[in-house]
Amino acid sequence: MKNEPNFSKISSGEKAVGETSSDDSFTRMEMKDVRDFLIDHPVKEFLDEFKKLHPADQAEVFTELTNEKQESLIQLLTPEETARVLEYLEPSQIADILEEFERPIVSDILAQATPDVAADILRQLPEKQVAQVLQGMEDSDDVLGLLVHPDETAGGLMTTDFPVVREMVTAGNALDLIRIRPDRVEDIGGMLVVNENGSLVGLLGITQLALARPTSLVSDIMVKKIASINATKDQEEAARVIEKYNLKFLSVVGDMNKLLGIILVEDVVDVLEEEATEDMYKISGMGGEKLYGSLANSVFRRLPWLYINLGTTLVAALVISLFEGTISKLVTLAIFLPVVAGQGGIAGTQTLTLVVRSMALDEIQPGRGFKILIREIALGVIHGIALGVIVGILSWIWKGNPTLGLVVGLAMTANIFVAGLTGAAIPLMLKRLKMDPAVSSAVFVTTITDVLGFILLLGIASLMINSLI
Amino acid sequence: MKNEPNFSKISSGEKAVGETSSDDSFTRMEMKDVRDFLIDHPVKEFLDEFKKLHPADQAEVFTELTNEKQESLIQLLTPEETARVLEYLEPSQIADILEEFERPIVSDILAQATPDVAADILRQLPEKQVAQVLQGMEDSDDVLGLLVHPDETAGGLMTTDFPVVREMVTAGNALDLIRIRPDRVEDIGGMLVVNENGSLVGLLGITQLALARPTSLVSDIMVKKIASINATKDQEEAARVIEKYNLKFLSVVGDMNKLLGIILVEDVVDVLEEEATEDMYKISGMGGEKLYGSLANSVFRRLPWLYINLGTTLVAALVISLFEGTISKLVTLAIFLPVVAGQGGIAGTQTLTLVVRSMALDEIQPGRGFKILIREIALGVIHGIALGVIVGILSWIWKGNPTLGLVVGLAMTANIFVAGLTGAAIPLMLKRLKMDPAVSSAVFVTTITDVLGFILLLGIASLMINSLI
Numbered sequence: 032m033k034n035e036p037n038f039s040k041i042s043s044g045e046k047a048v049g050e051t052s053s054d055d056s057f058t059r060m061e062m063k064d065v066r067d068f069l070i071d072h073p074v075k076e077f078l079d080e081f082k083k084l085h086p087a088d089q090a091e092v093f094t095e096l097t098n099e100k101q102e103s104l105i106q107l108l109t110p111e112e113t114a115r116v117l118e119y120l121e122p123s124q125i126a127d128i129l130e131e132f133e134r135p136i137v138s139d140i141l142a143q144a145t146p147d148v149a150a151d152i153l154r155q156l157p158e159k160q161v162a163q164v165l166q167g168m169e170d171s172d173d174v175l176g177l178l179v180h181p182d183e184t185a186g187g188l189m190t191t192d193f194p195v196v197r198e199m200v201t202a203g204n205a206l207d208l209i210r211i212r213p214d215r216v217e218d219i220g221g222m223l224v225v226n227e228n229g230s231l232v233g234l235l236g237i238t239q240l241a242l243a244r245p246t247s248l249v250s251d252i253m254v255k256k257i258a259s260i261n262a263t264k265d266q267e268e269a270a271r272v273i274e275k276y277n278l279k280f281l282s283v284v285g286d287m288n289k290l291l292g293i294i295l296v297e298d299v300v301d302v303l304e305e306e307a308t309e310d311m312y313k314i315s316g317m318g319g320e321k322l323y324g325s326l327a328n329s330v331f332r333r334l335p336w337l338y339i340n341l342g343t344t345l346v347a348a349l350v351i352s353l354f355e356g357t358i359s360k361l362v363t364l365a366i367f368l369p370v371v372a373g374q375g376g377i378a379g380t381q382t383l384t385l386v387v388r389s390m391a392l393d394e395i396q397p398g399r400g401f402k403i404l405i406r407e408i409a410l411g412v413i414h415g416i417a418l419g420v421i422v423g424i425l426s427w428i429w430k431g432n433p434t435l436g437l438v439v440g441l442a443m444t445a446n447i448f449v450a451g452l453t454g455a456a457i458p459l460m461l462k463r464l465k466m467d468p469a470v471s472s473a474v475f476v477t478t479i480t481d482v483l484g485f486i487l488l489l490g491i492a493s494l495m496i497n498s499l500i
Numbered sequence: 501m502k503n504e505p506n507f508s509k510i511s512s513g514e515k516a517v518g519e520t521s522s523d524d525s526f527t528r529m530e531m532k533d534v535r536d537f538l539i540d541h542p543v544k545e546f547l548d549e550f551k552k553l554h555p556a557d558q559a560e561v562f563t564e565l566t567n568e569k570q571e572s573l574i575q576l577l578t579p580e581e582t583a584r585v586l587e588y589l590e591p592s593q594i595a596d597i598l599e600e601f602e603r604p605i606v607s608d609i610l611a612q613a614t615p616d617v618a619a620d621i622l623r624q625l626p627e628k629q630v631a632q633v634l635q636g637m638e639d640s641d642d643v644l645g646l647l648v649h650p651d652e653t654a655g656g657l658m659t660t661d662f663p664v665v666r667e668m669v670t671a672g673n674a675l676d677l678i679r680i681r682p683d684r685v686e687d688i689g690g691m692l693v694v695n696e697n698g699s700l701v702g703l704l705g706i707t708q709l710a711l712a713r714p715t716s717l718v719s720d721i722m723v724k725k726i727a728s729i730n731a732t733k734d735q736e737e738a739a740r741v742i743e744k745y746n747l748k749f750l751s752v753v754g755d756m757n758k759l760l761g762i763i764l765v766e767d768v769v770d771v772l773e774e775e776a777t778e779d780m781y782k783i784s785g786m787g788g789e790k791l792y793g794s795l796a797n798s799v800f801r802r803l804p805w806l807y808i809n810l811g812t813t814l815v816a817a818l819v820i821s822l823f824e825g826t827i828s829k830l831v832t833l834a835i836f837l838p839v840v841a842g843q844g845g846i847a848g849t850q851t852l853t854l855v856v857r858s859m860a861l862d863e864i865q866p867g868r869g870f871k872i873l874i875r876e877i878a879l880g881v882i883h884g885i886a887l888g889v890i891v892g893i894l895s896w897i898w899k900g901n902p903t904l905g906l907v908v909g910l911a912m913t914a915n916i917f918v919a920g921l922t923g924a925a926i927p928l929m930l931k932r933l934k935m936d937p938a939v940s941s942a943v944f945v946t947t948i949t950d951v952l953g954f955i956l957l958l959g960i961a962s963l964m965i966n967s968l969i
Contacts, residue, residue, distance in 0.1 A: 352832075
């Protein structure tokens with residue numbers, strides 16, 4: 032099932048600049064062997080092989096182990112090694128694992144993780160445990176600073192681990208700073224520059240620095256224009272800015288333009304993927320869910336939507352029951368119920384998906400909602416006629432009843448028109464009401480097209496019942 | 501509708517390290533004014549304001565102009581300025597625009613674009629035009645080299661514009677190389693290292709270079725482990741590698757590990773967004789489509805799916821027609837048709853969306869398909885019982901007929917079970933057959949749940965018809 036790139040396995044090491052093992056002994060196929068071996072054997076026998084893997088691969092193997100094996104594996108790793116594996120797992124997964132461990136061990140592990148990962152994990156732990164873990168951590172200031180920012184904001188996404196330099200120092204001094212802590216400079220291709228108040232004033236590119244005379248002032252060689260976003264803004268907004276302007280990173284500032292952290296484009300990839308997944312699930316009427324999560328969790332997340340949908344199908348049933356008399360006179364009408372309703376449903380979902388996704392991608396310019404609505408209504412008319420005529424003719428031929436053909440064709444045309452209208456109008460309306468346009472839009476739209484489809488078909492049939500039978 | 505980040509407008513300039521204008525005069529609100537102004541006035545009056553915008557914003561304004569205004573705007577810009585705007589548009593949009601222009605002008609514009617953007621655009625132009633444009637371009641070698649790689653591969657995604665150094669030169673020479681062409685070094689935080697055959701052998705980080713003695717050999721200070729992917733691999737695979745290992749870039753190689761180009765994480769963001777959008781549209785039964793595209797194009801992309809769906813709903817209608825006799829004996833059965841079919845449809849779509857999205861995110865480990873199937877079937881049983889019992893009781897109370905309750909409840913339970921089974925099995929099967937699991941899965945699943953729902957409800961009712969009426 033899995034892609035098997037023919038590149039040599041990526042080795043355990045820094046994540047900074049994409050290093051991989053030049054030794055070919057551990058290809059992707061062999062990783063599968065390692066996994067199978069670890070699943071079948073005691074952890075200890077396997078430890079050396081496991082340690083040879085890249086942390087991202089270690090994390091993948093790790094998620095497939097039983098809880099028991101996960102625990103014994105972590106006990107055999109140093110806090111630093113554990114932290115490196117955890118950085119490639121989802122915060123919620125990590126929290127599940129760490130809840131089993133003694134507080135001091137958790138403190139040691141989180142102290143070794145980058146501050147943003149540590150903060151993400153702590154956000155998932157029970158409040159009481161958080162306080163204890165933080166007390167046990169050396170150097171918890173960075174993490175504490177991050178914890179004040181809510182999870183979904185730019186502040187919650189940023190890392191505080193970035194290279195920074197004062198504007199009034201010399202290029203020579205800046206180079207010395209890099210000598211002391213070179214690790215993060217390559218992430219952003221330079222160092223951020225702040226003034227004496229800690230406000231962001233520019234960026235010192237590493238090439239500018241390398242080419243400058245040692246006596247030059249940083250403020251003279253830096254680039255003064257530098258994108259930033261307020262820490263309270265939504266993380267999705269930060270992601271969209273990075274995407275739109277093709278940035279490598281975005282600086283995050285607080286009041287008075289005070290520099291608080293940076294968001295790297297790598298971190299944004301995950302946010303965008305997450306948002307796309309969420310929207311996809313919402314459109315299909317389901318909560319966030321993991322493929323290998325617990326059954327109880329899946330039931331908990333899907334069943335509410337199934338019950339909501341049950342409510343709406345019962346409304347549709349109620350509508351049909353109002354026309355029971357008509358159907359009893361012409362049972363054939365029951366045959367065309369799913370045709371009219373089903374076509375409306377898919378036409379509405381097409382419009383809906385397009386509008387919801389375009390909103391997520393920030394492609395709808397302000398004040399353009401009405402234009403979109405008109406466009407989708409126009410499409411509804413075209414599709415309605417294109418389908419209505421064919422369905423009308425088909426049902427005429429099938430049942431040898433021209434009036435029936437007329438009724439079915441008319442109902443179909445009208446329902447597809449309504450589908451286009453509601454498919455565009457409902458997400459636009461939800462958005463204007465500051466509600467999430469993805470959630471429950473599909474339930475609304477299919478209910479409306481079902482109910483209206485039944486009313487249209489059976490209603491028109493009732494009016495023409497004398498010429499129908 | 502649009503987010504309005506409170507950061508100062510990003511200025512026209514290099515895309516390298518996220519520079520923005522420190523002057524606040526052009527906030528997002530004012531960009532809207534600029535847009536409205538340009539829509540209403542001749543282009544020339546507006547040119548100065550337009551030029552002050554960041555190319556990404558220029559591109560956004562540009563897409564909203566009429567074809568006529570687009571043309572006159574391009575005629576007022578230099579080829580270089582035009583190229584910078586075009587880099588932020590989609591290749592298909594650019595091709596539409598450029599088709600209107602004289603070949604020499606197109607050649608000048610594309611010569612100013614980065615080679616990967618130029619190649620992307622050329623892939624969209626008619627073959628005849630491509631040859632003429634290439635002839636007119638100075639220095640078309642880079643672009644030609646890219647054109648041999650198909651659009652959807654790693655080779656088609658890469659750029660050939662990257663800093664490279666031989667392994668046997670000194671650190672001092674490498675620094676001189678940066679002095680000559682500093683522009684791309686910050687993108688990857690260093691320079692790629694090749695041997696005398698042009699094969700990739702390592703990465704020279706800019707900090708290592710800055711801190712090294714000038715006489716050191718590059719091969720002694722470089723990092724030897726460096727991730728790469730073959731140019732023929734799918735672009736999505738490259739994107740997944742970058743995402744999984746949190747890379748800033750991925751080097752692209754040909755035969756004998758020959759270094760051909762690099763893929764930056766920024767470019768991968770677009771690929772992943774595109775893939776997510778495509779999958780979302782496919783699940784809803786529609787082709788790729790643009791919100792503001794031509795009506796004809798939308799009809800062309802949606803109508804086929806509507807006709808396919810019409811075919812499937814007619815199959816469902818045919819099934820009902822087989823049971824016309826049963827319905828005529830108990831018209832009430834028609835009421836419950838949408839309830840049983842609709843619930844199966846949403847339950848199947850939930851499973852389907854989860855499986856398709858997990859496949860896209862590469863979360864399904866090899867050999868795990870069967871486990872997923874079992875899990876979804878188990879969920880189907882749980883949901884089936886949870887819904888079947890309630891629906892049974894409700895319909896018993898509503899119609900005062902316990903046998904009817906039993907029939908509806910049984911049909912519902914069985915149909916939800918089938919929905920879980922098919923929702924998981926169909927994408928897994930399509931994947932194994934090397935077909936796209938997203939496309940048409942939903943049509944299959946809803947058809948099966950519709951048809952089976954009708955057969956179950958009306959079939960069980962037929963068997964029990966004597967105790968029903």
